[in-house]
Amino acid sequence: MTDAVIELDQVTFRWPGHAADTVAIDELHLKSGEHLFVRGASGSGKTTLLNLLAGIHTPTTGEVRLLGTNIGALSPSRRDRFRADRIGVVFQQFNLLPYLSVIENVLVSCSFSNRKRDRATSAGTVEETARHLLRSLRLSDDLHKAPVAKLSVGQQQRVAVARALIGGPEIIIADEPTSALDADNRNRFLDLLFQEVAAQGSTLIFVSHDPQLAERFDRVIELAEHDGQREPAT
Amino acid sequence: MTLLRIALKSARFRKTSLILTIVSIAISVTLLLGVDVVRKEAKSSFVNTISQTDLIVGARSGPTNLLLYSVFHIGSATNNVTWESYETIAERDDVAWTVPISLGDSHRGFRVMGTTEDYFEFYRHGNKERLSIKSGTVFAEVYDAVLGAEVASSLGYNVGDELIISHGLVSADFAAHDDKPFTIVGVLERTGTPVDRAVHVSLAGIEAIHVDWQSGNRSGLQLDAEQALQFDLTPTSITAFMVGLENPALTFRTQRDINDYSGEPLSAITPGSTLAEFWRTISTIEQVLFVMSGFVLIAGLLGMVTTILSTLNERRREIAVLRAIGARPTTIVLLIALETLLIVVAGCLAGVALLYGLLAIGGPFVADRVGVDILLPWLDSTQGLILGAVIVGATLVSLVPGFIAYRRSIQDGLAVRV
Numbered sequence: 001m002t003d004a005v006i007e008l009d010q011v012t013f014r015w016p017g018h019a020a021d022t023v024a025i026d027e028l029h030l031k032s033g034e035h036l037f038v039r040g041a042s043g044s045g046k047t048t049l050l051n052l053l054a055g056i057h058t059p060t061t062g063e064v065r066l067l068g069t070n071i072g073a074l075s076p077s078r079r080d081r082f083r084a085d086r087i088g089v090v091f092q093q094f095n096l097l098p099y100l101s102v103i104e105n106v107l108v109s110c111s112f113s114n115r116k117r118d119r120a121t122s123a124g125t126v127e128e129t130a131r132h133l134l135r136s137l138r139l140s141d142d143l144h145k146a147p148v149a150k151l152s153v154g155q156q157q158r159v160a161v162a163r164a165l166i167g168g169p170e171i172i173i174a175d176e177p178t179s180a181l182d183a184d185n186r187n188r189f190l191d192l193l194f195q196e197v198a199a200q201g202s203t204l205i206f207v208s209h210d211p212q213l214a215e216r217f218d219r220v221i222e223l224a225e226h227d228g229q230r231e232p233a234t
Numbered sequence: 235m236t237l238l239r240i241a242l243k244s245a246r247f248r249k250t251s252l253i254l255t256i257v258s259i260a261i262s263v264t265l266l267l268g269v270d271v272v273r274k275e276a277k278s279s280f281v282n283t284i285s286q287t288d289l290i291v292g293a294r295s296g297p298t299n300l301l302l303y304s305v306f307h308i309g310s311a312t313n314n315v316t317w318e319s320y321e322t323i324a325e326r327d328d329v330a331w332t333v334p335i336s337l338g339d340s341h342r343g344f345r346v347m348g349t350t351e352d353y354f355e356f357y358r359h360g361n362k363e364r365l366s367i368k369s370g371t372v373f374a375e376v377y378d379a380v381l382g383a384e385v386a387s388s389l390g391y392n393v394g395d396e397l398i399i400s401h402g403l404v405s406a407d408f409a410a411h412d413d414k415p416f417t418i419v420g421v422l423e424r425t426g427t428p429v430d431r432a433v434h435v436s437l438a439g440i441e442a443i444h445v446d447w448q449s450g451n452r453s454g455l456q457l458d459a460e461q462a463l464q465f466d467l468t469p470t471s472i473t474a475f476m477v478g479l480e481n482p483a484l485t486f487r488t489q490r491d492i493n494d495y496s497g498e499p500l501s502a503i504t505p506g507s508t509l510a511e512f513w514r515t516i517s518t519i520e521q522v523l524f525v526m527s528g529f530v531l532i533a534g535l536l537g538m539v540t541t542i543l544s545t546l547n548e549r550r551r552e553i554a555v556l557r558a559i560g561a562r563p564t565t566i567v568l569l570i571a572l573e574t575l576l577i578v579v580a581g582c583l584a585g586v587a588l589l590y591g592l593l594a595i596g597g598p599f600v601a602d603r604v605g606v607d608i609l610l611p612w613l614d615s616t617q618g619l620i621l622g623a624v625i626v627g628a629t630l631v632s633l634v635p636g637f638i639a640y641r642r643s644i645q646d647g648l649a650v651r652v
Contacts, residue, residue: 054558056557076562076563077562077564080557080560080561080562080563081560083558083560084559084560084561085560089558089559091554091555091558094551094555095555096555097240097244097552097555097556098247098552099243099244099246099247100240100243104243108240108559109559109560111236111240112556112559112560112561113559113560163559
């Protein structure tokens, strides 16, 4: 029980004024280091599920426990703090702040979380840690000071991974991070993502509509359109 | 990286629209402060049209009327003051000096004022400034004239030129004192007061041109300029006179004495207070100006909010990213309020700089053309209050886009809606 990173228990989420639940999940347990693939078409409540897992929304019924903490019981600002400290997020695209350089985009994570900053400075300065991460994600030093607009989409997604990983958060949430990439780039991106997530021992939740990717994950759940969870596939 | 640095970098990324916003705020701030500066300068220049003169005495009338015809040469006196009354008051022990004024004639639309050399000695304007001669001298002979700056420049007269005085206030050839031309002996520096628009001659000169006139018409007697000098040119009456007292603290006592003068009905006014009172009656204009520039400022601020609101759409991603890395909704509001504050403070600074720039460039021009010296004053408390109100108002207004961003950030969460 103690090593359960994510526990969902009888969770439903319904927007105010809507007739049906957007998300309904009876039970979901993820252990530390596990990789979950969430498959669902658009409109299947993927985004809402991610918002629940990231502590943006709280469930209408049931409990979402992250690292043993009942998220629904926290105040909104405590939830924001929890997310800043414990979670890293990678979006589909437009992950980066256009007015910051590559390395600043990575470092900005640490300016919202003392915990991440402390953990990122355990082996050198924050900058060194950020550079190290960028290098492991195959982003060479000459790109670190560049404006993000100079980067290809694939490179931008890798910067986003570096930002999500810095400070070693226990949970990484990736929302269709490969949808803007071609097949080659997608595989390379996934390799790097798995490699770095594994290096930190983080738990990964990966959302995609692309069933081809599912085979690379420990666990898969599928969200049905307008209707909660179907049978978990393993 | 602090929030301030993020706000600065984000603002720099959208600099074109923000610079335009800053410029529009700067212009409205300049306008608002400029109206205030000009208003105050105009008031002090107006109230100081005449200074150091303790009393102005004329035939009994309202204070404003007496002030208008004696100082501003607007309208005309209801009655004259006899020379005897003038002499009686001039000889009082508490009176230090007097300057008689005789009005009624004109030259091509400019009033002709008969007075004595003492006028150039005792008339003060602004900050106790004396009249100074730009070229030539003050009058010495009966047919000498000293022109105000505006008269000389608009009619193109120079020292040595001759001019003909018309009888009454309208130029009409049939009523010209063309048999007795005056010689211009001096031109005064510009003062920004009605002095600029007056032709100054001696009282004797006024008498001389009227020797052969009776009740506003030529008498049968035709005397040339030389012959007129043979007569006693002491006036029998004058229009008004200025009084300086030995002890200005006793002004009100002397004023009361003159108002109670038994020889004839007279009025004595204190020019400073009458000017200030008169200014109040025309100050509606400045209030209108002030209100108008206030509206310009409101338009500027609304423009700013519009700009910020329109950038909010393109910033939706930015906000989602910030939320994802742990920014609270209140942080987002703060970010937007901070940006607004930066814009407004920059706009205010630019506005003040623009104001000083305009005053530095335009001041000498205004001083030359209008005679009003616009100094480069430090911002006074009203103007400080204006700036403070602008900044506070804008920060409050910025809560509108801030609130919208707040609601969206809660609604959108991690969804980047493009």
